[in-house]
Amino acid sequence: MPNTYEPIATTTVTTASPAVTFSNIPGTYTDLILVVSVRANSTPTSFGTGIRFNGDTGTNYSRTVFYGSGSSAVAFSDTNQTRFFVSSGPTAASTFNLIRLNIMNYSNSVKYKMVLARNDDISDVTSISAASWRSNNAITSITITPFDDNSTGFATGSSFTIYGIKAA
Amino acid sequence: MAVVSIKNKLRRGNLLVGNDPYIPNSYESIATVTVGGTSQASIELTSIPSTYTHLQLRCYLQADRATYGMGEFEMTVNGAGGTNYSRHGIVGYGSVNTGYWGTANAAYIFADRGLGTNTGGTYAGLVIDILDYKNSNKFKTIRGIQGVDFNGSVGGYYGAVNLFSGAYKSTDTISSIKFTSVYGNFTQYSQVALYGIKVA
Numbered sequence: 485m486p487n488t489y490e491p492i493a494t495t496t497v498t499t500a501s502p503a504v505t506f507s508n509i510p511g512t513y514t515d516l517i518l519v520v521s522v523r524a525n526s527t528p529t530s531f532g533t534g535i536r537f538n539g540d541t542g543t544n545y546s547r548t549v550f551y552g553s554g555s556s557a558v559a560f561s562d563t564n565q566t567r568f569f570v571s572s573g574p575t576a577a578s579t580f581n582l583i584r585l586n587i588m589n590y591s592n593s594v595k596y597k598m599v600l601a602r603n604d605d606i607s608d609v610t611s612i613s614a615a616s617w618r619s620n621n622a623i624t625s626i627t628i629t630p631f632d633d634n635s636t637g638f639a640t641g642s643s644f645t646i647y648g649i650k651a652a
Numbered sequence: 653m654a655v656v657s658i659k660n661k662l663r664r665g666n667l668l669v670g671n672d673p674y675i676p677n678s679y680e681s682i683a684t685v686t687v688g689g690t691s692q693a694s695i696e697l698t699s700i701p702s703t704y705t706h707l708q709l710r711c712y713l714q715a716d717r718a719t720y721g722m723g724e725f726e727m728t729v730n731g732a733g734g735t736n737y738s739r740h741g742i743v744g745y746g747s748v749n750t751g752y753w754g755t756a757n758a759a760y761i762f763a764d765r766g767l768g769t770n771t772g773g774t775y776a777g778l779v780i781d782i783l784d785y786k787n788s789n790k791f792k793t794i795r796g797i798q799g800v801d802f803n804g805s806v807g808g809y810y811g812a813v814n815l816f817s818g819a820y821k822s823t824d825t826i827s828s829i830k831f832t833s834v835y836g837n838f839t840q841y842s843q844v845a846l847y848g849i850k851v852a
């Protein structure tokens with residue numbers, strides 16, 4: 485049987501970037517996996533990464549999160565968000581945040597979309613989250629945006645790769 | 653660091669920043685079951701070939717359960733019941749975070765909040781690894797991530813996200829896997845896709 489785990493596109497930031505967008509994502513796979521390694525271009529006191537699908541800025545995103553930070557474990561949920569806020573951190577120098585998203589059944593046009601995410605930031609937090617995008621539209625583009633209090637964008641060396649997995 | 657195989661003249665990267673995309677050496681689709689227009693109580697994959705090293709299940713599941721946004725389901729292997737399954741996990745839902753465990757279960761019971769429902773309007777996602785599934789010297793280890801979210805709470809249940817592991821306490825090769833919904837049936841478009849991973 486053929487290999488069904490294929491890289492679709494990859495981007496590595498060479499100059500500080502305010503956002504990265506993958507567009508024209510083919511609808512020929514079953515699931516997508518997005519692997520992101522990021523940090524802010526400066527050293528902000530807070531930093532995070534947000535995901536939007538198909539450029540949708542409406543309040544159509546929600547998430548359930550479980551994370552550990554220091555000696556604490558915390559769970560919470562967010563409703564009616566304008567993006568899927570994946571993670572906080574990192575703020576320490578030279579550390580990158582590794583995010584892995586499973587975007588399940590992304591190309592169906594009859595169901596809401598479901599995302600499983602794991603975020604690993606050695607300087608701050610490890611988390612898992614489940615998110616839904618309340619749209620029946622097939623996902624054809626993904627925009628990844630930094631949120632930091634200095635608004636300086638993703639740092640050089642931040643990388644973004646999207647893979648497709650096709651079921652038999 | 654990227655790795656070059658002199659024997660096969662293949663170049664492979666890993667997931668570290670700055671490397672080329674990582675391409676698994678072998679990740680092949682074995683079989684997929686998608687529920688049609690009639691909901692069904694279980695989803696089963698049979699005649700799993702023993703030509704791989706590890707298995708991965710990628711699932712997208714919903715049950716037709718009234719009132720509640722959350723359902724439950726179980727997994728059995730090779731038709732085995734008895735006390736052949738154990739599990740540990742951590743789960744977050746609403747503002748609650750906790751752990752759970754079991755040592756002698758009749759099925760691999762996913763977290764109490766493991767399934768989406770048509771009442772909640774969303775599907776659960778799961779990615780499950782079964783390691784060394786054909787090794788006749790080992791009990792089989794199962795691990796995975798699961799989550800479901802439906803924009804708050806429905807029927808008093810919030811979305812949930814789990815990290816879990818467990819064991820099928822048998823040295824038998826795994827040749828079939830069955831998912832059973834505890835409350836209601838699996839709805840249309842629910843899907844279980846099975847993949848095989850080989851090592852060099």
